[in-house]
Amino acid sequence: MIGTLNTTALDCPSPVENAKFYQALLGGYVSPEEEADWVNLFEPSGRKILSFQRAENYIAPTWPDNTVPLQVHIDIRVESYDDAEPAVLAAGGELIDDSSAHPDFRVYSDPIGRPFCLVLE
Structure with missing residues (x-):
């Protein structure tokens, strides 16, 4: 190290x-x-x-097609989507994927279009 x-x-x-x-x-x-x-x-x-x-x-990433790659994204661990999502939306975030294909996380974007995930504990 x-x-x-x-x-x-x-x-x-x-x-x-x-x-x-x-x-x-x-x-x-x-x-x-x-x-x-x-x-x-x-x-x-x-x-x-x-x-x-x-x-x-x-230039904001174009997830999920990666025309403009993510390069880095943030995962935020939460206890429940029901408690966390309203705060994300109130702060200016946007839900961009809540697919049942991946129930352990949901994808949002921040106000400048950078994707990040809420991840269930």
Whole structure:
């Protein structure tokens, strides 16, 4: 082992807005909160969860056809879809696949079109 994971950085057109979307789902706090080219999302304990970096020419992935590949996606573990989904939708997310072919997860997109999954515990 050479070290520990510091963060996972996600490209986006507006780092503060994208960080605040994931903050609505995961809790914690965003720093810095002013408009910046790099923003971090921290757990309440202070551990960094995700980072968001400005990409002016961001193009959303085209899941599931992968014309524009995902490259990375986030899985969020939840106890139930019934409790979690309303929060996703209220924060600006969109359900894009709730297929019965995979009952252990549902696919959503964040406000900039990046797919992520809610995964049952």
